[in-house]
Amino acid sequence: MMAELPLVRAVSAEDREAWQRLFQAYGVFYETAFDDDVCQGVWRWLMEDNHPVQCFVAEKAGVVVGFAHLRAQHDTFTAGPSWFLDDLFTAPEARGNGVATALIDHVKHFAGTQGGGTLRWITAADNHGAQRLYDALAQRTSWVVYQDETDGTLR
Numbered sequence: 001m002m003a004e005l006p007l008v009r010a011v012s013a014e015d016r017e018a019w020q021r022l023f024q025a026y027g028v029f030y031e032t033a034f035d036d037d038v039c040q041g042v043w044r045w046l047m048e049d050n051h052p053v054q055c056f057v058a059e060k061a062g063v064v065v066g067f068a069h070l071r072a073q074h075d076t077f078t079a080g081p082s083w084f085l086d087d088l089f090t091a092p093e094a095r096g097n098g099v100a101t102a103l104i105d106h107v108k109h110f111a112g113t114q115g116g117g118t119l120r121w122i123t124a125a126d127n128h129g130a131q132r133l134y135d136a137l138a139q140r141t142s143w144v145v146y147q148d149e150t151d152g153t154l155r
Contacts, residue, residue: 095129
């Protein structure tokens with residue numbers, strides 16, 4: 001018997017508690033503690049109609065079991081739209097049941113309805129489980145990612 005596919009939809013105000021539980025678990029997975037200010041700040045973004053970061057949730061049997069944060073970008077290589085999948089997380093107990101695939105399929109479809117363009121995302125080098133799935137769904141690139149923190153002050 002085939003497993004029931006999750007329902008993927010835009011996040012709603014009623015999802016706050018479930019989203020925050022998953023978002024904080026996502027932080028723990030990446031050895032980061034999201035304090036209340038971060039959770040409140042991201043949630044405010046998700047509830048703004050015109051904020052560039054959007055959220056989709058996956059639910060099974062009425063329970064939210066995953067989320068994806070998607071951000072529209074401008075692509076200088078094409079002078080067109082592109083998309084960045086900032087965060088993707090599935091509750092541990094729901095993994096292996098098509099939740100992450102359904103979320104990625106949904107954001108691909110959503111991006112297509114909004115003008116298309118390239119969808120990109122990153123994952124940790126040691127997240128081999130996610131990489132196996134991503135290798136089946138998208139093309140692995142050879143790009144290397146760098147980051148540096150700025151202090152946010154003017155000099």
